[in-house]
Amino acid sequence: MKDYELTVVFHPDLEMNLDPALDKVKKVIESNQGKITKEENDGKKRLSYKIDGQEFGVYYYFDLQLPAEAPAKISSTFNITDEILRYLLVKADPKRAKLAALKKAEENAAEEPVGESSTNEKGE
DSSP states (O other), rough: EEEEEEEEEEEEGTTTTHHHHHHHHHHHHHTTEEEEEEEEEEEEEEEEETTTTTTEEEEEEEEEEEOOOOOHHHHHHHOOOOOOEEEEEEOOHHHHHHHHHHHHHHHHHHHHTTTOOOOOOOOO
């Protein structure tokens, strides 16, 4: 399984009731033996240019793990899905994952109070 990033731009009219469209996307991913590791709603944004007469779109971001044959199947399904204006499915950059892990480790180290160690009351 390889790591992928998926950004989906949904039709702006779905902003108030995005759940059915999200369920459809998740179902397509899971039916192709994919696993969603992270998802994030970036909200409604103005598009750089009109797509199907729409000036706005609802952006949704996913981190995925997919088998080798899944991206082609997912792309063919998303191409004919009416709720999706555009999507972008790319391999995740391993350098970006390492950087995120490094930042998280630094944040955890910064949150730990100075002078306290990670031992229990017995000193173990």
